Amino acid sequence: MSGLFGSSSANPTQGDIKNDVAVKEPPKDSISDIAFSSAADLLAVGSWDNAVRIYEIDERGNSQGKAMFEHQGPVMSVCWNTTGTKVCGAGADKAARLMDLSANPNTATQVAQHDQPIRCVKMFQNGGNDMVVTGSWDKTIKYWDVRQPTCVGTVTCQERVYTMDIKDQLLVVGTADRYINIVNLSDPMKFYKTIQSPLKWQTRVVSCFSDASGFAVGSIEGRCAIQYVEEKDSAANFSFKCHRQPDTANRDSNKVYSVNAISFHPVHGTFSTAGSDGTFHFWDKDAKHRLKGYPEVGGSITSTAFNRNGNIFAYAVSYDWSKGYAANTSTYPNKIMLHPVLGDECKPRPGGKKR
Template identity: 70%
Template sequence: MSTLFGNAATGAQSNTTGDLSKDVALTSPPEDGISDLAFSPVSEHLAVSSWDKKVRIYEINDQGQSEGKALFEHEAPVLSCCWSPDGTKVVGAGADKAARMLDIGAGATAAQQVAAHDAPIRCCKMITNPSNSAQPLLVTGSWDKTIKYWDLRQAQPIATVECQERVYTMDVKNKLLVIGTADRYINIINLDNPTTFYKTIQSPLKWQTRVVSCFTDATGFAIGSIEGRCAIQYVEDKDSSSNFSFKCHRESPPNNRDISNIYSVNAISFHPVHGTFSTAGSDGTFHFWDKDAKHRLKGYPSVGGTIPCTAFNRNGNIFAYAISYDWSKGYQHNTPQLPIKVMLHPVNQDEVKPRPGQRRR
């Protein structure tokens, strides 16, 4: 077995406390808060979007060393980034109400605007075009309460879908598109019928939705909220008995177990091979979970700052997490002393494998 970042990918850890000692910092990180991380689906390249109005693209080698390869700029903070399915294009979307694309495959050095909304674009995803796989489609979700589908060769969207409220989060896997909005609406779309909601539910969590993330097999999705809870939700009703929620990213002070500090769940990432998943939050910790066994696989100590976003690479042997302010305590807590970095965690397979003997879906 080839090792990653030295010998960290081998050997088992006997308890549920994870090890951060082999984690490597990304070289030349952004200069302001980090909003999104996205790994290429075909290579070891990582896109990072930031409040400093830039999307940066890094190449990562087997030792976890990174090198900046490209960047492009927006006119305001960038809130989301994504890759095309073939790994040749990177898109950023942000507070300038625009999505911009860098065509790496064509050797482009400047980004072109490929989408526009009437309010900031909170999230973007690229999907395979069913009628032309060589021309991916872009999906954007905005605070103008719409999602739009874009053919990158056209100036106008090919379709617009009205949502109930501002779009806060969005994820896609295969034919499943899940959109989380203000007022706790969750819209589910089957991309075979992309302009119609297949199903709309209210989040089973009582407080504001921060993140949705699709299962690896696209049969359902996870929801994270500001109240330190995560929900597991299947698309089809026949699986509703499998739906559940659990508390996470909470802590009790050592001298008073009667109270609990509750933190936002900011990021959920599913492992591409095992289907297990991570949560990360405002408490500065991340954890790996097995949804089918309803069990925490590993929990990690605080990384020294809030975690706004995370991502697994295509093989699941690198877990990237950003450390930067997530605005959970308001603007007055955003001080120049806070860390801004991206860490690369070499994934030990024992950290993310499902528990043996458990039912797998």
């Protein structure tokens, strides 16, 4: 949508954030997760103040609160159902709760329970019915049919679940000890494949490609890996450094920052990375090329999301605990910003696929 919030930057590789707009009345505590609806410009936000909030965003980037429901502990993950009408939150209260925005806004029903905090929640459809999948620090993923009060399936993982993503029939689960489990949702009770992360340090985030042929992995060491599911595509796997800055105290080394969030553009298949260094970047995995880099936003970026047509990129700025509790001061920023995606910012590099 041309003219959304303002005009684009003239520099081909350096993006600017001067037209980015703040969401009004953000949570008062750290923001853990954000997700857009597939049906409208509605943004779900989960935070450490035990709440899930839904904001409505108009074409000029104006936002207003539309609905909210509460958990009994910090919310660690939020998602929408495939039709974009129901919001699910999960977190430290070991429960997942579901709100139907079209029926009972501000009223949530518990739909899942674990023995330990739920780190991740996603939704998909099975036979036209809404299903919830939860990943927990109790080392399990569980499947829930929202029409039933009890779990319909449990799969035990090697370790605590840290991150999870879903696209079409592909479910990717990242755990402690760098295990990555790949599930084909047509056969959800077993792992289609298990690998160790190609990155040497702890997995922070996994994110499925827009065509569900693979996924990206981000780690605490400022690296991202591109990984295809099938062996026939393995020649296209690679990893690269990102979210690193020169160390002014030591000319021969870099400061390394965690990759906290990876989001794929719904139209172009390009993707973003965002990290503890407070920057975000857009990339073309097929051309192995950075499309745009953006200046620091004033604090760690904890979560990101594109809206349904890819013309808004939302990012949450909050403390991410990467430096322990002592660095979490009362002056640390806590906000959600909306970046208008203009022109060729997220378009693949001309010239087609390059391996």
